[in-house]
Amino acid sequence: MTRSAIEDLLREHTPQVLGTLVRRYSCFEDCEDAVQEAVLAAAVQWPSSGVPANPRGWLTTVAGRRLIDQMRSDHARRSRETADSLATVPTDVPGTDDTLTLLLLCCHPALTPGSQIALTLRAAGGLTTAEIARAFLVPESTMAVRISRAKRLIRDAGGRFSEPAPLTAVLHVLYLIFNEGYTAVHRADLATEAIRLTRAVHTQRPTGSEVTGLLALMLLTHSRHATRTTPAGDLVPLDEQDRTAWNRSLIAEGLTLVRAALAGPTLGPYLLQAAIAATHADAATAEETDWRQIHALYLILERIAPNPMVTLNRAIALAELKGPQAGLTLLATLDTDDRLARHHRLLSVRAHLREKAGDPAAAHDLYRRAARATTSLAEQRYLESRAVRCRTPLSPN
Template structure:
């Protein structure tokens, strides 16, 4: 087994082992530390000694021993240590996979969105604190404090290691899916830094969403989110040049898209739409499938894309949805129609100075025959994004147009 195979196996098993320990002993933070030590031990021993016949059971046993050692060394927990140490070490590890329960715990409503994301990547994704800090460009110490506080907040809130029921379960699942969506988005288009995307984060989001889908195969929104990720990730190799410069969707070499991911994502998208309810991830997956179905950019079914965005805007109002609908509307009714729709976003505080709004308006102004205004907006958009890849692309669009001639004032 190669080093990447070991890494994949351990990332798959770690949340299952953590779930087993938390269910048995409680103490989320102590259990997580014990699992990390067990994973480290496996990393050192398995390449030399071989993978044990029951790798999950091996990890549970080692982690349980580490946890007992921790309890014995903590004088403030003597009573708990006595009860735990009296338990025999597990010989038969249950086959139940607690990954979904662990995800629900990491996405506890008492946590902030940033804490949910960090804790999910740490406890369920198996990423180190340093890896998560690098992904989100924050100091490792800051992220470590954030994760530690998240664990303490879960403990203080009395969160139990069990799936919630009824309406609470549905609400918590929506939070889980949103966290996975945020992780994927950060991996697909990094919000800052020199790289356009972080494929490791995108792959991790897909892996975790597959785990949720495996346990909830009948949930349309889970299937829709997985489909959306697969269809979007299929374009990853064509989104940048060799030099790392951004390539927009209409200019990508569609022959190089990953057809395996597209086929799988398309089938999932179709299956998700067959259910009795319709959610935002299902609609976004349907939009992505429509783009993937077009052999060329010119063959895109823009009326269908616009219709889907219109439905999405009605069930999940969001300025980014309106922004994307404006692009589709411009393709069907012309740039003036798209610009008119964008005008409605100018008073939305969430979009004030946002580089996406500026860049889309610049694109439509250029198509509408106002190069001076397009140039000004592309320049403003480039200054508004923290992504160096996006900055280079937007500056190149401005350079291609060129500055307005002296005495020519851009449109507002």
């Protein structure tokens, strides 16, 4: 097996092994240290000695022994009764996967959303602190403090699963991780990691409509990844993307998941968003998009999960159905919502609809304001280019 294949195997099994140890011993930090030592040992030994028949069992045994040795040596803080209870190294149970258990702990209610995301990427995703810091554009030292604080809060809270985070919290964190990777354009690895972890959850909860919906949403959205930018890194809007270059296997899998989940008794926010993404994926060209269906789905989503971003997206669909002025009228209802009033997305959508309504001067100004409001360089370049396209002799420079 190649070194790259071994790294992929370790990445797959690490959260499962960590989940097994944490479930048994609860001490999150010590368990993570022991697992990292086992992974390092595997990375050194396996390329020359070969991958064992049961790699997860090997990692569990090695990590368990390292943890027991460490805990036994800490006589000042451990009682004899606790040490006696550590006599047995945890055995690997074929067919079990503790990834969900680990995710529930990483999303512990004592943690802030930011800490939940960081800890999930570190413990369940296997990313280094430096990689996570780069993804969120903060110094490595800042991210190290955030992760250490999260571990300490879990330790102080008991680090047990008697009161785990609800599954909805786990799905929300995975959704945020995926969005971070997707919107960052050049961080596809975060999106891929979110998909991998969501697959692990779906394997254990295959009948959950929201788990299925989130996985489908990620797959359908990620299928467009290769067409979202030009070779120079400039953004390409959905209606201008080369749909023949979309990943058809991801689309096929996503559509299958959506259809299966829609046959169930409940409709949740992730499933509805996946159904909207599926409608876009079903259209061979932008002109064939079923905007009536998309608008209807946004209406349902708006009722069950009110959110200004949902209304903003519904305005786009409404404009496609009834013209740009109808969309602009709906956008006006968001001007007093502090969550979105100064957001670059509201400015850019309003600019787009002003442009379609035949008001290039207003569109030019709005595009420029949107460009100044976003922190994404790719979005800034795209919005500035749209502003240039709308420039008229009377428009300000």
